[in-house]
Amino acid sequence: MTTNYVELHQHLEERLAQLGRELPGPMSGFARLHKKATEDGALSSKTKELMAVAISIAVHCEGCVAYHVHAAMAAGATRPELLETIGVAILMGGGPASVYAAHTLDAMDQFRPVDTADMTSA
Numbered sequence: 001m002t003t004n005y006v007e008l009h010q011h012l013e014e015r016l017a018q019l020g021r022e023l024p025g026p027m028s029g030f031a032r033l034h035k036k037a038t039e040d041g042a043l044s045s046k047t048k049e050l051m052a053v054a055i056s057i058a059v060h061c062e063g064c065v066a067y068h069v070h071a072a073m074a075a076g077a078t079r080p081e082l083l084e085t086i087g088v089a090i091l092m093g094g095g096p097a098s099v100y101a102a103h104t105l106d107a108m109d110q111f112r113p114v115d116t117a118d119m120t121s122a
Contacts (some may be wrong), residue, residue, distance in 0.1 A: 003106060004110065005065070005066040005106060006068065006110045008063060008066040009061070009067060009111075012063055012066065012067055038052070045067075049068055049071045049072035049075050050072050050077055050081060052068040053069055053082065053085050054085050054086075054089040054092065055089075056068050057086065057097050057101055058089050059091075059102075060093075060096055060097075065100060065104050066107055067103060067106050069104060069107040069108055070111055073111050079108060082104070082108055089101060089104075
């Protein structure tokens with residue numbers, strides 16, 4: 001069964017917002033950490049989100065895949081950039097990361113259908 005990553009992302013957004021209302025201390029602290037850790041600096045926000053995608057795959061976090069693929073694509077990551085990110089994750093995570101790499105392809109395709117122009121530049 002294929003996970004619907006668009007729905008999973010929306011569900012996570014709703015549940016994290018609820019946690020923010022019900023558990024404001026830790027969640028507002030985490031939100032600030034997330035914002036500061038992923039904002040442009042020596043590395044671009046896009047690069048940082050690509051790093052988060054690789055880590056999501058390596059640690060086998062399906063919700064993280066949904067969240068960070070969405071964020072990376074929103075930051076301008078292309079399909080070829082995401083595919084190279086998947087390659088690094090497989091290197092670092094081995095066989096189990098390969099399975100999450102397949103999940104990441106599903107997430108990429110669901111957030112933006114395959115762009116044939118991206119495929120030719122890979």
